Amino acid sequence: MKLPAFEYASPATLAEAVSLLASHEGDAKAIAGGQSLMPMMAFRVAQPSLLVDLRKIPGLNQIKISKDGVSLGALVRWRDIEDDARLQQAHPLLAAAIEHVAHYQVRNRGTVGGSVAHADPAAEMPGIAMACDAEIMVTGKSGTRSIKAADFFVAALTTALEPDEIITEVRLPAWPQGRRWGFQEFARRRGDFAMSGIALFYDLDASGKATNAHVGAIGVGDRPLRLGAVEAVLNGRVIDEATIEKASQAASAAVDPPDDIHASAAYRRALTGTLVERALRSASA
Ligand SMILES: Cc1cc2nc3c(=O)[nH]c(=O)nc-3n(C[C@H](O)[C@H](O)[C@H](O)COP(=O)(O)OP(=O)(O)OC[C@H]3O[C@@H](n4cnc5c(N)ncnc54)[C@H](O)[C@@H]3O)c2cc1C
Numbered sequence: 001m002k003l004p005a006f007e008y009a010s011p012a013t014l015a016e017a018v019s020l021l022a023s024h025e026g027d028a029k030a031i032a033g034g035q036s037l038m039p040m041m042a043f044r045v046a047q048p049s050l051l052v053d054l055r056k057i058p059g060l061n062q063i064k065i066s067k068d069g070v071s072l073g074a075l076v077r078w079r080d081i082e083d084d085a086r087l088q089q090a091h092p093l094l095a096a097a098i099e100h101v102a103h104y105q106v107r108n109r110g111t112v113g114g115s116v117a118h119a120d121p122a123a124e125m126p127g128i129a130m131a132c133d134a135e136i137m138v139t140g141k142s143g144t145r146s147i148k149a150a151d152f153f154v155a156a157l158t159t160a161l162e163p164d165e166i167i168t169e170v171r172l173p174a175w176p177q178g179r180r181w182g183f184q185e186f187a188r189r190r191g192d193f194a195m196s197g198i199a200l201f202y203d204l205d206a207s208g209k210a211t212n213a214h215v216g217a218i219g220v221g222d223r224p225l226r227l228g229a230v231e232a233v234l235n236g237r238v239i240d241e242a243t244i245e246k247a248s249q250a251a252s253a254a255v256d257p258p259d260d261i262h263a264s265a266a267y268r269r270a271l272t273g274t275l276v277e278r279a280l281r282s283a284s285a
Helices: 014-023 037-042 078-083 092-098 112-118 124-131 228-234 241-254 265-284
Strands: 007-009 028-031 050-053 063-066 069-073 135-140 143-148 153-155 166-173 180-186 196-204 210-218
Touching (some): 014 135, 069 112, 078 092, 092 124, 092 180, 112 124, 124 153, 124 196, 180 265, 196 265, 210 228, 228 241
Parallel strands (some): 028 050
Antiparallel strands (some): 135 143, 135 166, 196 210
């Protein structure tokens, strides 16, 4: 289908971009790589009168690694994450998850900010943001604010962003050495959206028991989820076969996934348990 008519602006500064979005009272949209917005416009799911292209705004395409963690600029593409060898050490869970995003062409254009703003419940980056307690930095006409991932994702394709706000950065807290982690997802074909996906990590205390367990799930709810019931099973326990079995059962019980053309709810529920099991086996190996 052809796109509906729209105006186009390519501002050189963040302030100009915010002011363009604000001046259209919710009828303008930011565009990054266009990988979700263009199809949505073609299908008339979105019909903005103005597209504000973010690509000329300086500084939004950087990956910064410091003692505080990893900062991903909103215009960082999946390809940039894949190419940055530092991330294998600085955030191996992120690096592993992003390997599963889409196909070659989409990976060259799709961005961190676009994915987080689009808020597809099956997308990997929102899942990592939830699992890792990311902070999402946004700038709008009222200034800059930081939104915790848990408050950011409201429902499918719905976030806490105001219409004039632009995501500038996603901050992931520092990743300590020795942390155990696992990422597992299942899709019909590699690069498709996940029917279910699990991103988890935990640290080990002096007695070898898990602490600080974080378990995130994608593709099984109306937003990326944290599975608190599974975290409760893991914390304070040695990750042995008995704990893995309990955690897997807790994961299946914790989710209430949708039925759709790709898979039934029952299949997704069972799959989620299996993926927790696989992720824990790889984390504890
Ligand atoms: C065939 C195909 C397969 C895909 N498979 C996967 C997959 O397996 N996993 C996955 O996670 N994703 C997948 N995607 C999505 C892809 O990874 C893109 O990252 C995602 O579509 C966002 O695209 P984009 O960055 O180009 O944002 P755009 O399409 O430009 O924008 C998307 C939305 O975000 C808003 N937006 C963009 N940037 C900002 C910003 N900085 N601040 C505020 N709002 C902003 C836009 O207004 C729009 O509403 C797939 C896409 C395609 C086309």
